[in-house]
Amino acid sequence: MGRAIKITRTDMSAKDLRRAAKRTKDGRVVRRLLAIALVLDGVDRETAARSSGMDRQTLRDWAHRFNAEGIEGLSDRNGKGAKPRLSPKQQAQFVAWVEAGPDPVKDGVVLWRCVDLQARVEEEFDVKLHVRTIGKYLTKHGFRRLSVRPEHPKTDREAQQTFKKTLPAS
Template structure:
């Protein structure tokens, strides 16, 4: 069994709860509340249950929190695959759609 994971000490549990109330991201809020519970001395399993995750997932979020603080607990979306159309093709397509419209009713 591994050693206990350390949390950074520059945020208090109260500050994390305040961040959780201020954020519009529900997932980030639950992650902040789980980490605040750990700071309050709750077991990792119980704190993970508060956030609707398992202990391993909480551990992963603690690593992100230690690296980037509360901002690091938000979802980070990838931009997706590169476009298959060249810029010229995109411009041509936009011109067709704007000129003729699209769908059966245009």
């Protein structure tokens, strides 16, 4: 078995850690603070870890982070996410296509659908994207799905215009 990692950070006592845990809103950080406070009180690592809902190895890892960074090190680190498959230059070109609309002769469609944009991206940039990813790029660049307002097939436009003209000005 490995050795227990000593808590080398001496700027906070177990009582200070519990006080900090009361003020912390993130429940995960609170559990980690309380586990380290138990270790500083002399409780064995297995009991301290189990009472805080983790195993000994996890407590050991958090002890390393606490020693290196203090309370700030006990927060979860979120990753940056996946790197975009299209470069900023390619995304600008993509936006230009959407704004210009499709060319019926070249693209074979009269309005863009995600499937059509997917084919165009693959053809132009040699990058395969899922249809949902195309939708995410559209949303990212401020495009929304617009649909034409429904109109009854027997609508009489002249009657509507006549009716509008007779309404009193508001």
